[in-house]
Amino acid sequence: MTATPADAALRLLSPAQLAFLDRLPKAELHAHLNGSIPLPLLQELAQEYLSAPTIATANADALSTPVVAADVISGLQLLKAGVILDRIDDFFGLFPAIYALTSTPAALRRATRGVLSHFLDGASGAVAYIELRTTPRETPGVMTRREYLEAVLDEVEARAPDAAALIVSLDRRMERAVAQEVLVLAMELRREGRRVVGVDLCGDPKAGNMEDFVELFRTARAEGLGVTLHIAETRENSAAETVKLLSCEPQRLGHATFLDDQAKELVLARRTCIEICLTSNILCKTVERLEDHHIRYYLERNHPIAVCTDDILPFRNSVLAEYALLMAPKPVGLGLSESEIETVARMGMQSRFPNPTP
Numbered sequence: 001m002t003a004t005p006a007d008a009a010l011r012l013l014s015p016a017q018l019a020f021l022d023r024l025p026k027a028e029l030h031a032h033l034n035g036s037i038p039l040p041l042l043q044e045l046a047q048e049y050l051s052a053p054t055i056a057t058a059n060a061d062a063l064s065t066p067v068v069a070a071d072v073i074s075g076l077q078l079l080k081a082g083v084i085l086d087r088i089d090d091f092f093g094l095f096p097a098i099y100a101l102t103s104t105p106a107a108l109r110r111a112t113r114g115v116l117s118h119f120l121d122g123a124s125g126a127v128a129y130i131e132l133r134t135t136p137r138e139t140p141g142v143m144t145r146r147e148y149l150e151a152v153l154d155e156v157e158a159r160a161p162d163a164a165a166l167i168v169s170l171d172r173r174m175e176r177a178v179a180q181e182v183l184v185l186a187m188e189l190r191r192e193g194r195r196v197v198g199v200d201l202c203g204d205p206k207a208g209n210m211e212d213f214v215e216l217f218r219t220a221r222a223e224g225l226g227v228t229l230h231i232a233e234t235r236e237n238s239a240a241e242t243v244k245l246l247s248c249e250p251q252r253l254g255h256a257t258f259l260d261d262q263a264k265e266l267v268l269a270r271r272t273c274i275e276i277c278l279t280s281n282i283l284c285k286t287v288e289r290l291e292d293h294h295i296r297y298y299l300e301r302n303h304p305i306a307v308c309t310d311d312i313l314p315f316r317n318s319v320l321a322e323y324a325l326l327m328a329p330k331p332v333g334l335g336l337s338e339s340e341i342e343t344v345a346r347m348g349m350q351s352r353f354p355n356p357t358p
């Protein structure tokens with residue numbers, strides 16, 4: 001398996017430096033549930049699925065391409081061997097095989113528990129707080145979107161309120177009616193006192209008409225939900241689309257790799273937090289080298305950022321490894337000092353969405 005940039009950074013740090021990173025109170029604010037299932041747990045779920053594959057192959061949700069057992073086996077082999085992507089476009093094809101394994105409330109609960117445990121209970125590198133995000137899918141006859149969210153929320157709420165919360169994702173591929181249904185669910189669950197702190201726009205950056213989504217995110221803001229949007233993730237995302245998305249006044253932005261000068265000015269003026277996913281951007285080849293990463297622009301301006309993992313399953317990273325990239329000497333890492341890294345960790349903690357159930 002090829003080493004990732006984060007592996008190389010981890011290897012360059014002394015035990016004292018690793019202990020320093022471990023001790024820092026860190027927040028994980030950008031982790032997709034189905035992209036963050038630890039591989040051993042995914043293998044267990046696959047074994048169970050393969051012994052009774054009927055339910056997931058019947059999944060007719062618009063987001064899930066029907067999969068057969070062979071797709072799950074080859075998807076798993078790919079993840080085990082270490083995914084190598086030529087382009088970000090190849091990334092989204094990984095998910096149907098994973099989705100097949102989390103198409104029942106029971107499997108989803110186990111996946112959520114495993115993900116939370118990975119981030120919060122790890123022997124080293126545990127975070128102080130996680131906002132997990134996920135896109136609710138329905139499995140006809142088995143699980144509604146509401147049941148999907150309730151299953152995930154039950155596990156999130158089994159944790160202390162200051163340890164875990166949920167962000168509900170709207171996928172760019174969703175039809176408007178489905179996106180609206182998901183937003184209404186997020187608002188209803190929050191009003192019912194469930195721990196939903198925000199909504200997100202995610203999915204293939206080339207898909208969807210953002211005209212359909214902006215109104216929904218404005219409504220979410222008016223409702224008091226946090227809003228974070230994957231924005232300008234690829235060079236192909238137009239400046240007009242970015243302007244449209246920024247008009248919803250999101251409090252945070254995912255990736256924001258290709259903001260033009262005008263968009264950057266707005267983001268700086270509003271102090272909009274940028275969720276930075278270094279390994280993800282490098283493996284998806286939206287950023288060529290760490291030294292070219294836009295994190296440097298925001299660091300130079302002391303602008304709020306949150307260092308996050310995105311999807312630990314395909315990217316084989318961890319929060320500790322992302323912080324190792326900040327600390328390792330150049331060119332493997334960014335060579336930041338301990339006090340600079342403390343500032344970054346603090347910015348992440350300060351960029352959490354307010355919790356409705358303290």
Ligand code: 6MZ
Nearest residue numbers: 032033034035095133134135169202203230
């Ligand atoms: C955009 C991403 C993503 O929601 O099923 N997702 N969307 N850019 C990214 N960066 C590379 N990484 C993950 O988690 C999986 C879903 O999250 C989105 C994709 O829509 C993916 O299908 P959930 O829990």
